[in-house]
Amino acid sequence: MSAHPTLASVIRSEWLKFRSVRSSIMGVAITFVLTIGIGALITASIRTHWTAHPEAHIGFDPVTTSLGGTLFAQFAVGVIGALFVTAEYSSGSIRSTLAATPRRVEVVLAKLAVLVGSLLVVSEVAVFVTFLMGQAIYSGVVPTASLSTPTVLRAVLFGGLYLTLLGTIGMALGWLLRQSAACISVFTSLILVLPIVTFLLPSSWQNTIGRFEPSTLGQSMESVSPPAHAFSAGASLLVLALYATVLMAAAATALTRRDA
Template sequence: MAAVQVIRSEWTKIRSVASTVWTLSLAVVVTVALGMLISALTNSQYENMPVRERLSFDPTVTSFAGMTLGQLAMIVFGVLVVSNEYSTGMIRVSLAAVPRRGTFLCGKVAVATALALAVGMVTAFAAFFLGQAMLGSHRTALGDPGVLRAVIGGGLYMTLIAVFSMGVAVMLRSPMLSLGILMPFFFLVSNILGNVEATKKVGRYLPDQAGRRIMQVLPRAGDDTPYGPWGGLGIMVLWVVAVLLVGYALLRKRDA
């Protein structure tokens, strides 16, 4: 099957599954709504913040506060895009139609990545503008140094989270197992490793910890991270590429 036909087929699969559409919609709503809420609360409590926190206050990061939960929906989207075919048994039909497994995987990843990128960018810009509106006099502007990079980076971060989840789902094939590993990893293990003094130097190289750096305009007080915003995103990209390569290797070896 030609590459164009593979892409068209994968696009049909994604848009015909209601759960993938709902998860992407949820990613937008949760990220924007929670970001607006936390921005409004921060604005009302700004004068009560310690001087040290006010000196390193980053309005851009504040408007992205909802992304912690929004990435949950992107993880679910990435897993469902891949594992739906395994759970329904449609993977046998798909691989019979596209016997070249590299072409099959590339088509699926390309379509899902493009969709996640579009949703991620809309989410990042909406969260920024609405969050800044809630911050009132403490807001920043898109034209200020580093802000546009951070907003675009927010969209790229959400996209990479989805693609990373796709790679894990290709490796594990089971939606429950994939989510059972990804959810605790991003919401528990990574946060613990990144905040405990003994493991902080290891945690900062995990995909989400490194990737979030792209959304920072001002460094936090006492931050000694050895890489910058683009370096952090680069580390996340390496994680994504590694997971996809392992997933592809396993896809070639295993039966459907």
């Protein structure tokens, strides 16, 4: 039997680590609760006030509104990704990990595979559940959307991809910064503070720069017709995937160069 640590065995090891700590399980549970719970609150509230506010009917998107919970769940997936790495540094177990797998790129790839695999399932289940639940809440009062419409299916599907990619960005920050608190600050700044800073810029710059922000990319990905000045849904997915790839490549380079 060859005992050479192959990527498959390292993935198996990382999967065991991922599911054997409470923080991952809690993170997944919080992702579901935020996506679905806040989706329910938003859609129920819209249904209640629908007839009293006819001005809100113009440009109403039953898909985006039902996926509103992802605005909150994005922080949960970011934390899942970051903690999967930073917990190894805070406990010191990174040394056991790297001693067991001295080819460090394999550790980066294995953790990435486990995270992307898990988040893809969790996020897609969450967005499809919240979408279907939202349409059920709307039905009879508010116009609804159906998954048989290709753009609707795409918007929901991309909602799950958005969460998965943000989790990946959280993980890359974890490798680069190695501290939970630093990661969470930077991640939150990217999502929340960046749009505020952009808002203070001249309006011509706002549109040019704003479309590159993760939150704008997410809005575009999750809506049937993307907002004005934003990239198309497909282009937004590509830009966000590019961010995640560049950050992960930087993470792998940093890990291979630094002392553990």
